[in-house]
Amino acid sequence: MMNNTWKSVLCPIACGVGMLLSVSPYSASGKDIEFNTDFLDVKNRDNVNIAQFSRKGFILPGVYLLQIKINGQTLPQEFPVNWVIPEHDPQGSEVCAEPELVTQLGIKPELAEKLVWITHGERQCLAPDSLKGMDFQADLGHSTLLVNLPQAYMEYSDVDWDPPARWDNGIPGIILDYNINNQLRHDQESGSEEQSISGNGTLGANLGAWRLRADWQASYDHRDDDENTSTLHDQSWSRYYAYRALPTLGAKLTLGESYLQSDVFDSFNYIGASVVSDDQMLPPKLRGYAPEIVGIARSNAKVKVSWQGRVLYETQVPAGPFRIQDLNQSVSGTLHVTVEEQNGQTQEFDVNTASVPFLTRPGMVRYKMALGRPQDWDHHPITGTFASAEASWGVTNGWSLYGGAIGESNYQAVALGSGKDLGVVGAVAVDITHSIAHMPQDDGFDGETLQGNSYRISYSRDFDEIDSRLTFAGYRFSEKNFMSMSDYLDAKTYHHLNAGHEKERYTVTYNQNFREQGMSAYFSYSRSTFWDSPDQSNYNLSLSWYFDLGSIKNLSASLNGYRSEYNGDKDDGVYISLSVPWGNDSISYNGTFNGSQHRNQLGYSGHSQNGDNWQLHVGQDEQGAQADGYYSHQGALTDIDLSADYEEGSYRSLGMSLRGGMTLTTQGGALHRGSLAGSTRLLVDTDGIADVPVSGSGSPTSTNVFGKAVIADVGSYSRSLARIDLNKLPEKAEATKSVVQITLTEGAIGYRHFDVVSGEKMMAVFRLADGDFPPFGAEVKNERQQQLGLVADDGNAWLAGVKAGETLKVFWDGAAQCEASLPPTFTPELLANALLLPCKMLEGQPPTAPQKSSPLPAQPLIQEHTQTDGQPAAPVATTTQTPPIPLADNHAVNRKDME
Numbered sequence: 036m037m038n039n040t041w042k043s044v045l046c047p048i049a050c051g052v053g054m055l056l057s058v059s060p061y062s063a064s065g066k067d068i069e070f071n072t073d074f075l076d077v078k079n080r081d082n083v084n085i086a087q088f089s090r091k092g093f094i095l096p097g098v099y100l101l102q103i104k105i106n107g108q109t110l111p112q113e114f115p116v117n118w119v120i121p122e123h124d125p126q127g128s129e130v131c132a133e134p135e136l137v138t139q140l141g142i143k144p145e146l147a148e149k150l151v152w153i154t155h156g157e158r159q160c161l162a163p164d165s166l167k168g169m170d171f172q173a174d175l176g177h178s179t180l181l182v183n184l185p186q187a188y189m190e191y192s193d194v195d196w197d198p199p200a201r202w203d204n205g206i207p208g209i210i211l212d213y214n215i216n217n218q219l220r221h222d223q224e225s226g227s228e229e230q231s232i233s234g235n236g237t238l239g240a241n242l243g244a245w246r247l248r249a250d251w252q253a254s255y256d257h258r259d260d261d262e263n264t265s266t267l268h269d270q271s272w273s274r275y276y277a278y279r280a281l282p283t284l285g286a287k288l289t290l291g292e293s294y295l296q297s298d299v300f301d302s303f304n305y306i307g308a309s310v311v312s313d314d315q316m317l318p319p320k321l322r323g324y325a326p327e328i329v330g331i332a333r334s335n336a337k338v339k340v341s342w343q344g345r346v347l348y349e350t351q352v353p354a355g356p357f358r359i360q361d362l363n364q365s366v367s368g369t370l371h372v373t374v375e376e377q378n379g380q381t382q383e384f385d386v387n388t389a390s391v392p393f394l395t396r397p398g399m400v401r402y403k404m405a406l407g408r409p410q411d412w413d414h415h416p417i418t419g420t421f422a423s424a425e426a427s428w429g430v431t432n433g434w435s436l437y438g439g440a441i442g443e444s445n446y447q448a449v450a451l452g453s454g455k456d457l458g459v460v461g462a463v464a465v466d467i468t469h470s471i472a473h474m475p476q477d478d479g480f481d482g483e484t485l486q487g488n489s490y491r492i493s494y495s496r497d498f499d500e501i502d503s504r505l506t507f508a509g510y511r512f513s514e515k516n517f518m519s520m521s522d523y524l525d526a527k528t529y530h531h532l533n534a535g536h537e538k539e540r541y542t543v544t545y546n547q548n549f550r551e552q553g554m555s556a557y558f559s560y561s562r563s564t565f566w567d568s569p570d571q572s573n574y575n576l577s578l579s580w581y582f583d584l585g586s587i588k589n590l591s592a593s594l595n596g597y598r599s600e601y602n603g604d605k606d607d608g609v610y611i612s613l614s615v616p617w618g619n620d621s622i623s624y625n626g627t628f629n630g631s632q633h634r635n636q637l638g639y640s641g642h643s644q645n646g647d648n649w650q651l652h653v654g655q656d657e658q659g660a661q662a663d664g665y666y667s668h669q670g671a672l673t674d675i676d677l678s679a680d681y682e683e684g685s686y687r688s689l690g691m692s693l694r695g696g697m698t699l700t701t702q703g704g705a706l707h708r709g710s711l712a713g714s715t716r717l718l719v720d721t722d723g724i725a726d727v728p729v730s731g732s733g734s735p736t737s738t739n740v741f742g743k744a745v746i747a748d749v750g751s752y753s754r755s756l757a758r759i760d761l762n763k764l765p766e767k768a769e770a771t772k773s774v775v776q777i778t779l780t781e782g783a784i785g786y787r788h789f790d791v792v793s794g795e796k797m798m799a800v801f802r803l804a805d806g807d808f809p810p811f812g813a814e815v816k817n818e819r820q821q822q823l824g825l826v827a828d829d830g831n832a833w834l835a836g837v838k839a840g841e842t843l844k845v846f847w848d849g850a851a852q853c854e855a856s857l858p859p860t861f862t863p864e865l866l867a868n869a870l871l872l873p874c875k876m877l878e879g880q881p882p883t884a885p886q887k888s889s890p891l892p893a894q895p896l897i898q899e900h901t902q903t904d905g906q907p908a909a910p911v912a913t914t915t916q917t918p919p920i921p922l923a924d925n926h927a928v929n930r931k932d933m934e
Contacts, residue, residue, distance in 0.1 A: 094118045094128050094173050097849065101173075101180045103139065106189075110139055110201065111754070111776040116180050118173075119155045130171040130180070131160035140182065141190045141198035142166075144283070196318045196753055197778040199282035204244045205783030208700030212236045212712040213693070214349055216337055220377065220688040227260035233339075235346050236696075237713035239782075246782035248713050250274040252346050273345050273412060280313070280780045286402075287313040287781070292414070296403055299425050299439045299450045299466065301519040304345075306414075307407015315752045315781060328359040328372055328386050329559065329575045331597055331610045333627050333634070335663055335678035335690060337375045345412060351676045351692040353650055353665040354636075355625060356577060356595045356610060377663075377680040377688040382606060384573045384599045386561065395429035395437075402426040403439075409524050417524050418443050425450070433457075437466070445473040446523045452491070461496025461505075472518045474526065487517030503547040510541035515566050539564040553581040574598040589616050606630075614640075625652065632657055645669075646734040659683030671736040671744070672706045698745045702786050707745035708736065717746045717777060717785040719757055722819060724768055724791045728760040735760060742791075751781040759789055768793040769835045771822065792821050792836025795861055798869040801830040801845060803853065809874065813847040831869070845874055852880050 096118045103110040117131040137150070151162040166188055172181040190198035213236035220229045235252040253270040276291030289309045295302045296311050328340060332352050338359065340348040347370070348359065374382035395401050404424045409417045425439025433456030440449045452466020468489045474480035494507040515536070518526075526532050542561040549555065555578075562572040579593040595610040608629040614621045620641030627634040636654030650665045660683040668675045673695030681687045694709030700718055710716070721727040723742040728735045732755070733748040749755045759773040768791060775787040801809050808830030815824045815832055818841055824834040826845065837843070840859045844851040853874035858865070 094175070096120055096128050099173075099175065099178075101175075101178050103136070103180050103182060105140055105182045106184060106186070111203075111778065113178075114139070114180075117155075117158060117160075119158070119160065129163065130173075131155055131158055132171065133161075134159055137161055138200050140184060141200050142184075142188055143190055146188055191318060199316070202280070202282060202752065202778050202780050203783065203785060204280075204780050205241060206700050206702060206718075206786045207243070208241050208698060208704070208718075208784040210237070210239045210241070210696060210698050210713065210716075210784070212696035212709065212714075214709060214712065215693045216349060216351060217691045218337065218375075218377065218688060219690075220379065220686060222379075222686050223684060225260055227258060229259075230257045231255070233337075233346075233349065235349060235712070239713050241782065241784050244279040244780065245277055246279060246713070247277045248275075248782075250712070271412075278782070280316070281310070282316070282780075284310070285312055285316050286310050292410070293405075293407075295405055295423065295520075297423070297425060297439070298403075298427070299437070299452070299468065300423065300441050300448065301521040303409055303521045303524055304412060305405070305407040305409045305421070306416075307405060307420075309403070309405040309407075311403045311405075312401040313781075328370070329356070329557070329577070330372065330374060330382070330384070331356050331595055331608055331627075332374055332376065333380070333608065333629055333632075334376045334378050335665055335680055335688075336377060337690070337692075339373045339375065341371050341373070350694075351678060351690055353678070354627070354652070354663060355612065356593070377678065377690060378682060378686060382599065383601050385563065385571060385601070386573070395427045395435045397429045397431055399429050400426055409443075409520075411528060417527050418445070421446075421520075427454075437464075441520055445475065446518070446520060447471050448520065461494055463495075464491075464493045466491050468517075470518050472523050472526075480526075480530075485516040485518055487514035489513040489517045489519075501547070502550060503545065506542075506544045508542045508544070510539075511537075512539050513537055536566045536568075537563060538566050555579050569603045570600065571602075572598070572600045587615065590614065625654075634661060636661070656682065658685045669708055669734045671708070671739075674708045696745070696747065698784060700784055700786065703741055703743040705739050705741075705743045705745045707747055710747035713782060714747075715749050715751045715779050715781060715783050715785070717749045717755065717757055717779070717787060719744050719746060719775070720786070720788045721759075721770075721791040722789070722821065724765065724793045726765045727768065727770075727789070727791060728763045729757055729789075730760065731755060731757050749777075749779060749785065751779060751783075754778050755785075757787060759791070765793065767795065767836075790821060792817070792823060794836040794838040795866055796833075796835045797837060797861075797866050799832050799834055799855075800869050800871050801826060801832060801853075801855060801874045802871065803874055804876065809845045809853065810847050813845050813852075816844050816846060816851075817841055843872070844877075850880075851877055853877060 098115050098117050100113050101116050102113055103116075114136050116136065117133065118128045119131045121127055121129050134152075137147075142150075146166070151165045152159045153162050154160070166184070168183075168185040169188070170183040172183070173179075174181055190200070213234060215232070215234040218229075218231045220231075221227075222229070232255040233253070235250070237248055237250050239246060239248040241247070250273045251271070252273055253268075255266075255268040257266045258264065274292045276289060276293055278287055278289040280286075281288050287310070289311070290307075292304070292306045293309060294304050296309065328338075330338070332338070332354050334354050335351065336354070337349065337351050338357065339346060340359070350359070370386045372382075372384050372386055376382075402425065406420070406422050408420055411417060421441065421443035423439065423441035425437065427435050427437035429435050435454040436452075437454065438449070438451040440447070442448065448468055448470040450466055450468040452464060454462065454464035456462045468491075470485075470487060470489070472485045474483050474485065476482040489511055490513075491509060491511040492507075493509055495505070497504050515538075522536065540561075540563045542559070544559045545557070547556040557575070557577040559575045560572070562570065564570045574597060576596045577593070578595075579591065581589065581591050584590055591612075591614045593610075593612050597606075597608050599606045606629070608627065610628075611626045612623055614623040617639075620639065623638040623640065625634075625636045625638060627636075634654055634656040636652040638650060638652040640648070640650040642648045646669045648667045651662075652664070653660075653662045655661060661681065663680045664678065666675075666677045673693050676690075676692040678690040679688070680690075695707060696709055696712075696716075697706050698704050698716060698718060702718060702720060705718070707716070717731065719729050719738070721729075721738050721742040721744075725738055725740045725742060727738045727742070727744075729738065729744050729746065730736065731746040731748045732750075736744050736746065738744040746757055754776055755778070756774060756776050758775075759770045761770060761773055764770060770789060770791045772790040775789065777785045777787055779785045799815075801815075803809070809826045811826060811828060813826040814822050815826065815834060816822055817836070817838075821836070823836050823843065824832045826832045834843075837857060839857055839861045842854055842856050844854045846852065853876045855872035855874045857872070858870075
């Protein structure tokens with residue numbers, strides 16, 4: 036009680052002194068200040084001791100809600116910061132850095148363990164001399180606490196990446212993500228009708244740092260013709276698993292069904308546990324890469340990427356070249372790509388995801404460990420328990436050793452390799468793997484033991500002088516008796532050695548940019564040979580050129596070619612295009628040539644401001660006239676792709692793709708557009724205000740009727756921003772905070788609140804029972820504790836977001852002091868004038884308010900002033916006391932009547 040009384044007296048004085056000093060025309064030369072208290076318009080000035088405010092940097096003890104800026108970098112959220120009275124200086128004040136704040140500073144763990152703490156009442160505060168060179172400075176004018184911390188004490192950080200101490204595990208919730216494709220096709224020759232529906236996605240729940248997930252996939256195929264009708268359908272839960280981040284280890288723990296993640300061994304499905312160093316936890320510059328898939332669709336098509344029969348990715352693409360770059364980084368091994376054209380034709384090819392192994396930083400170790408039982412996709416075990424472990428050790432700068440071992444009772448393999456950064460020559464890695472497989476007689480074999488070696492070399496080089504990159508990834512030669520764990524499991528499953536025993540495998544990619552000419556080139560070649568089956572290969576070449584032609588600007592031309600050899604079948608194709616701008620849209624010519632098939636098209640494509648895209652083509656092929664269309668829409672609730680194809684005398688077809696999700700949490704939920712299934716997302720809250728446009732790094736979405744929206748394009752372990760488009764706010768809505776940031780762990784459901792109010796704008800005059808008025812700077816808040824405005828001179832306040840019939844509270848001295856009720860309805864006349872609002876003092880508060888010169892205590896106080904050598908500043912004129920106004924029901928007061 037004594038402390039509150041002390042604060043209620045000193046806060047107005049401190050701020051009054053601060054205002055007097057702020058208008059002083061004299062510069063400072065000393066560290067102390069002398070005051071003339073006659074200038075202060077406060078009661079009982081003779082009983083006030085303001086000597087403590089003459090001290091450099093004095094901050095009135097109390098709690099302040101501040102932004103934290105560490106070495107110039109701002110933390111995502113505001114923190115309540117305490118100023119306390121130190122024991123050694125009863126007249127001073129200092130920051131109490133509590134554990135919750137200190138953990139956000141990103142101090143190295145080995146130093147954080149040695150920090151010294153002292154007690155102030157019930158609070159634990161960091162001892163001021165715990166870390167030499169550490170300094171706290173208050174900038175209350177900008178509601179900021181400046182923290183200066185020597186870089187040597189801090190964990191690594193950069194502009195878009197935060198150390199683990201600042202990662203957010205999000206809030207509890209349930210997610211359901213889906214990707215559904217539907218195709219209808221009518222064959223004009225046979226009269227048959229076909230419908231194909233396929234889907235996949237993830238159902239999950241978040242509990243603290245744990246992510247519980249179940250992946251599903253389903254299909255439905257129906258064919259109806261003159262002779263018979265057939266229907267096939269399938270639905271399965273392909274994977275049950277849980278995972279969480281282990282920040283102190285820089286790793287990810289996974290329990291349940293998974294596939295082996297390895298840079299050394301081939302992948303397979305198993306149930307068990309794994310601990311894997313997670314590249315996503317590294318700063319962006321040190322992370323790995325995700326595989327890329329390129330190809331050409333001869334018509335509107337569905338592209339399906341699968342691994343060992345499980346669908347990893349499925350999408351619809353328009354006719355022409357496509358490039359898939361958003362696969363998960365954890366995908367490894369050989370991926371099978373199927374391009375299902377709407378004309379019924381199918382392309383198939385394999386993509387090897389091998390890359391140059393990561394060169395580990397000097398002195399560090401990256402590792403992957405797994406333990407479990409291999410199983411098929413029907414959840415049936417194949418063998419007994421296996422174990423695997425691998426590691427990469429940074430021996431010196433640019434040189435790493437890596438290797439690993441894997442085995443179960445009848446199969447063992449060991450690998451050893453080295454990676455070297457050769458500077459201007461590039462980076463190279465070589466390794467050898469030796470396997471031993473015992474083939475038991477009871478599995479249909481002769482009881483033989485197969486031993487063999489596999490050799491691999493990878494190379495990558497950037498040619499900066501010509502802006503290009505060459506990657507020779509994963510050349511592997513395997514002896515005939517070498518078996519990978521995946522080969523061994525296939526043999527155990529089918530009781531014989533499968534055809535397709537791999538001999539050689541490699542991938543070459545080359546990127547070249549000609550920036551001055553506006554040209555770029557991309558080439559990829561992958562090849563696999565086998566001991567007992569035909570070779571497989573896949574070529575892709577892409578050339579693009581951006582140029583001007585006279586007064587016509589920004590033309591583009593491209594040439595794409597491919598060749599695929601798969602299971603003895605050869606598929607060649609060429610695609611050429613020329614695009615000419617037409618206002619904000621474009622017209623184009625496209626030509627597709629595939630063996631004896633050809634197609635020439637004229638097209639029109641465009642986009643809208645809300646992100647919709649469309650394409651229309653008409654043309655001719657070997658069958659006759661042809662037309663197709665494609666439309667893509669990023670909605671607030673789902674992503675929609677629509678396509679249609681027509682070929683004279685052959686077929687007509689329709690396609691649709693839906694990608695989206697539903698997220699439900701303790702803070703609310705929303706339907707939303709799609710992203711990677713089961714991935715990280717951010718729930719934003721606008722205090723029940725609907726149709727507020729919010730966005731992350733992609734297209735904007737809008738809040739639902741409950742004022743909630745989910746932003747799906749949010750990264751993991753990297754700083755993400757979400758913002759409100761202030762130019763498109765709903766009518767009568769105001770946002771006092773329009774940008775938030777957060778750093779989320781993988782799979783988290785983040786939560787951020789925007790301060791948004793919706794209602795009328797008006798001028799009000801607050802009056803107390805004795806005719807006095809609330810102090811200058813007092814806050815006006817609604818029932819949701821949202822600030823609607825500040826009290827100015829003579830109780831005047833400009834309010835935004837007020838609603839008829841609600842109760843407003845006025846805050847000063849750190850608490851609600853009085854409340855006023857708004858009329859049940861607003862009329863235009865009432866809103867056009869200042870509304871007089873009698874403010875009733877709340878229970879437990881003094882009957883009168885401080886004088887009008889008293890400001891809000893949370894406003895900046897004296898920080899650093901010095902004594903002047905010249906004459907003191909002229910006194911500040913005070914406002915004449917307004918006569919008491921009798922309290923009555925709230926009513927409009929004309930501004931002229933108030934003067």
